[in-house]
Amino acid sequence: IDFGRVRTGEVVSRTIALHNTSDSPMVVLGTQTSCGCLWLDYDKRSVPRGEKMAVEINFDSAGYTYFVPRAFYITTNLSSEAKKLVVVATME
Numbered sequence: 001i002d003f004g005r006v007r008t009g010e011v012v013s014r015t016i017a018l019h020n021t022s023d024s025p026m027v028v029l030g031t032q033t034s035c036g037c038l039w040l041d042y043d044k045r046s047v048p049r050g051e052k053m054a055v056e057i058n059f060d061s062a063g064y065t066y067f068v069p070r071a072f073y074i075t076t077n078l079s080s081e082a083k084k085l086v087v088v089a090t091m092e
Contacts (some may be wrong), residue, residue, distance in 0.1 A: 003059060010055045011060045014052040017052040034071040057087060065091050
């Protein structure tokens with residue numbers, strides 16, 4: 001997920017959609033981020049089959065320079081493995 005060019009000290013966010021393509025309801029069991037500069041906001045409700053859930057990804061760029069790659073992980077009831085997503089930003 002590319003945040004593009006970000007000014008140092010700026011807090012930016014992007015929203016992605018998690019789409020439940022399984023035959024069972026999906027529940028986010030937990031999230032983990034690679035640093036305190038990244039946090040996720042999402043609805044804690046169950047997502048029925050075929051529906052989507054919005055996840056807001058927030059990044060606080062304070063103290064960062066150059067190119068910033070950061071990772072976050074989302075664990076659901078549909079898999080024992082967390083899904084890894086990577087956030088990148090180029091600092092101005």
